[in-house]
Amino acid sequence: MGFDLRARLDERRARHRYRHPxxxxxxxxxxxxxxxxxxxxxxxxxxxGLAADAEVVAAFRAAADQWGVGSGASHLVCGHQRPHQDLEEALAAHTGRSRALLFSTGYMANLGVITALVGRGDAIFEDRLNHASLLDAGLLSGARFRRFAHNDAGALAGQLARSDAGRKLVAVDGVFSMDGDQAPLAPLLDACEAADAWLMVDDAHGLGVLDGQGRGTAFAQGVNERLPVYMGTLGKGLGTSGAFVAGSEELIETLIQFSRSYIYTTAMPAAVAAATRVSLAKAAAExxxxxxxxxxxxxxxxxxxxxxxxxxxxxxxxxxxxxxxxxxxxxxxxxxxxxxxxxxxxxxxxxxxxxxxxxxxxxxxxxxxxxxxxxxxxxxxxxxx
Missing domain, CATH: 3.90.1150.10 (Aspartate Aminotransferase, domain 1)
Structure with a gap:
């Protein structure tokens, strides 16, 4: 039968859904x-407005002169350079966490976290309007996959109560990328804590924007100390590129050992990490x-x-x-x-x-x-x- 690619493309054009960069x-x-x-x-x-900010660009240029334009390897081989370490420590402090871990993209961070934390015999619960990277990660994890009505903590609580999974992980966007609304983190955490489940928040669109210092949805909603897994991206509010996950010592060590999208990927250029440290400081202070x-x-x-x-x-x-x-x-x-x-x-x-x-x-x-x-x-x- 083969692959009839032209028919699929023609159908997409006919439905006014053809995309091009x-x-x-x-x-x-x-x-x-x-x-x-x-x-x-x-x-x-x-x-x-930090993507072309003069101080951020200057930091990138200076770091490129010192560290080059590529890291040369994954973090665990020889690609973890001093600017990466400094940025991880700054991100951990900014988000009120013990540690943070850099990933090359937000997509890879979500894939890495979810597949490292749950698998066969476990369960993953996701908001119906979650970003594609969270949905894909849930499906790829091998855990039982459930979706609940958008921002409906009651529906989530019902699903969690009916689950007999060994480990239960709930994943939501902090700010939903196509609607712009925020997840109600307090009632979601109530549902998770009652069912011995963990909540993970993808705060790609909240970091830098929400809270007086730009610390994101968890701080803005007053629940940061209750949230086990926090993911943020660097290419939106902070204006650079990449992503990170922040949490406990045990969480970060688990990701270092078991997150395939961290282990088997070349580290971001050190110049990006150095520029991001500057943009993070500016986001907090300005x-x-x-x-x-x-x-x-x-x-x-x-x-x-x-x-x-x-x-x-x-x-x-x-x-x-x-x-x-x-x-x-x-x-x-x-x-x-x-x-x-x-x-x-x-x-x-x-x-x-x-x-x-x-x-x-x-x-x-x-x-x-x-x-x-x-x-x-x-x-x-x-x-x-």
Whole structure:
């Protein structure tokens, strides 16, 4: 029978779900340059505007001069250099944990943690709207895989009570990447503690953004001391690349011994680790970035609601405009692009059927006038329809 790849591609095109990368001809920031044209960028995850920050770039450049541009090996062979160690210690302190462990990507961190902690005879429970990396990790672990209704601690408690698994792990996003809402960590932890289960939080979109020092959802919700497993990424709020897991001494040692995506992967360049230490310090100290971000979020939500757009319950930089049909979301994205605004249309399977949307993301690099320009374009697009 063979592989009929063309038919699959044609079907995706016909359903308005074909994707392709845009070639960026400039650094990540407030403005994106694509095909010779500048666009105001409202789809980057650079929430604090640190990706091209001059001090972060200078730290990267200086570390590259000293340490080179590659680590040369996995952490456990000879790739673990002093900047990696220094960053792990800084991340542990920032998140209030005994230790932290670096991974090359958030996807690999989630795969590494879940497959190291649970397997056959165990059970993994996940929110239905979890990121694909958490879902894939749960399926690959070999543990019994269960999904519970979005942010429904009662549904989770029922599933946990019915499970006779040897070990039970619950995994959720701290901030859900396509909706922008937060997981209710306190009731989820209540359910876990009652069933002798562990909770793991993927805080890719909360780290740097939430809490007065940017320590993420667990601190913002006052439950950090109760949370056994914390994962954060470095390529969003912190503006660099990579990920980490933070927790107890025993957790980190377990991951070093059993996490295949840590053991068998080349360590990130030391220059990235050195630059991230600077961006982490800036994220914690420069509170004006979060203050500006919060003001921009309020400005956008007020203006979009006045225009009659369907927003979602989010107080984070992720501000989805729910559209519905795939073709309509693409049309709105194109209308904004015509006016020099880059906002990506998100369609299934990334989001559920019938819930295509524009995922507006705001950054401390934006200005009030940028948000006003986006609102003006949204008003024009609405009048056109």
């Amino acid at each position: 845009r070639v960026q001809d400039g650094p990540c920031g407030r403005v994106a340059r694509v095909d010779g044209r500048d666009y105001l960028n409202f789809c980057s995850n650079d929430y604090l 509170t004006w970035r979060r203050d500006r971000l919060a003001a921009l979020i309020r400005r956008f939500r007020h203006g979009a609601a006045e225009l009659g757009y369907a927003l979602m319950a989010s107080d984070t930089p992720i501000q989805p405009i729910r559209v519905g049909e795939d073709a309509d979301a693409l049309a709105l994205s194109r209308a904004l692009a015509e006016r020099g605004l880059l906002v990506t249309a998100i369609r299934p399977p990334t989001v559920p059927e019938g819930q295509a949307r524009l995922r507006v993301t705001l950054s401390a690099a934006h200005e009030e006038g940028d948000v006003d320009r986006l609102l003006d374009a949204l008003e024009t697009a609405k009048c056109r329809n």
